[in-house]
Amino acid sequence: MEVRPTGDGSLSLRHPVHGEGYHPAAGAVGQAERLYLRGSGAHADARPRIFELGFGLGVNFAVTLRHARRRGAFLDYRAVEAQPVPLEGLEAVLRPLDPELFARIAPHWGGSFAVATREFRLRLEVLRVQDWSPAGERIRYVYFDPFSPRADPEVWTPPVYRKMFDLLEPGGTLVTYSVAGRVRRGLADVGFGVERIPGWGGKRHWLRARRPA
Template sequence: MQEKQALSWRDDDRPYSETFGDHFFSETDGRAECGHVFVGANRLAERWQDGGTFRIGELGFGTGLNFCETFRQWKELRTSGGRLEFFSFELFPMTAAEIARALRHWPEIARESDLLAAHWPDAPSGTISLELDEQTQLTVICGDALASLAALPLAFNAWYLDGFAPSRNPEMWSAPLMQAVFDHTVPGGTFGTYAAAGFVRRNLQTAGFVVERRPGFAGKREMLAGQRPCNKLVA
């Protein structure tokens, strides 16, 4: 049976993890945060114009907000020959009702969140694979992120590093997991994360990423973004 985390709800529709003592997304605007930290930092609008298959990896599916906002922008920007494969790793998958409740705050992604909730399994566990349209596939792997990623024979063009705060959930930012992320990134592949903790930056650099500090979202002083050098082969 899939593990569950203790949830509470703030302001009626904003989920809070009692297990990790942290919010699932920015109290200012989680959808806008996704655009700044993940879509923007990974230069997706530009890179999607190249066509072909583009693969995104995410640590922490949570409410599915990042996927829904990415899906919305993807549909606006994709080329006729493009395909998006979005993989996410989640230890504690929410139910469809919890996802729908968390995402109803944003009418801008109502089509995407309704589609996600409608296709989401009643008892999420194992590997969830959803073909949401002819150019978009979502795969959510439920379980330990490091073990799941290590077993996956794929490399990713971009990463969303979106676990709970490093101080609350350090395993999601550990050196072994950041190394696995690097090893599963194509040369020239990128990442974005709201996190700016020193040990996170050092773990990413030690893994092999070129890391830079950037202005954070909504007044947050810093976030991190980076790239796998093009002259290093995928393991």
Template sequence: MRSKDEQHIKITADGSTTVYSKCFDQHYHSIFGAEKESEVVFIDLGLCFAFERFEEINLLEMGFGTGLNALLTKNFAESQSKKVNYTGLEAFPITEEMIGELNFDASQLHALPWGEKVEVNDIFSFIKYNTPLQNFQTDQKFNLVYYDAFAPESQPELWTLEIFEKLYSLMEEGGVLTTYCSKGYVQRNLKAAGFMVEKHPGPPRKREILRAIKLSWHD
């Protein structure tokens, strides 16, 4: 069991804020631009691509964190009038103090109760679970996964073949997973789990990011 985390706010290079966790010695998003990282890795590479493949998105985010990815997803889905059913997992929620100091307003999502699905509006449904991915159980199938765990040096247990096999089993055929981490063994583990892995240009100061696709029979 980890001791109580010490957290503080960091203003990143694009002016958006993130949170630093002393327990993990990690920032929740890139210090070279938190919002830009989210837009490139999760919205552009993941959500936009999934909108081209599916009429409705069932989204699983590993690492709800500051709520930035969820907020950007909600806003983009509303702008496109396309339905997103969001499920977020967070084992170590940030404090209310940190939520209040962020310079983007995800407070509505943070205030929603854990474990209860809420229809935020006609476009966006939301549920979050205070649980590790390893303990998460569901009958739902997802066609988009945002994989935003802390880096492998801080959470090696979340970048294993077994973890990616679990995610593969939770996804629909043709489903898409995106992540900021492109380390060689992460790519190998994704491929061993059954994914087709693509490397794409990353956000500032990040050369490559990954999109992994659960192949269907017609791909």
């Protein structure tokens, strides 16, 4: 995998099979902060409970954790990743952002694991979201961040959207970078209230979906 700098100075990789970058060229950290952290509303939560579909290189988690530390908020984070990158790829991107976090994750990387500290709890499950079950747990925010509908069409489907709806507590929020019409319609069909929000870095809009309170 080729390590590439993004526009805000943070690093990313390009997936050799999907032919897409893990993050937009404008900035890996920039998207994490603007879309996932602030677009979801997690930045203002005293105890954010987050689920991420597509943990990838850990940038969304690292950015969210950094903000939670500044506020003294405990971060409860759960994620599903179907294909973990090789450890050297994770190291190339995550270690410059948060060396301590990388050191905690690295010994467990490649399989499902849980790590807990006084500042956060991270639970990562290695499996396809199609095979994953929320098991009755409720989350406040969903970071929906798989590869694009073109590259990973099996994830962008009504059964997966329904899982996200069932996972969220009433009033909970899902955010994603795709504003494709079939994504908007699919989310709305399972019960979400869907809106486009301002994008960034050449992306005109992003998408926010709420489970009715």
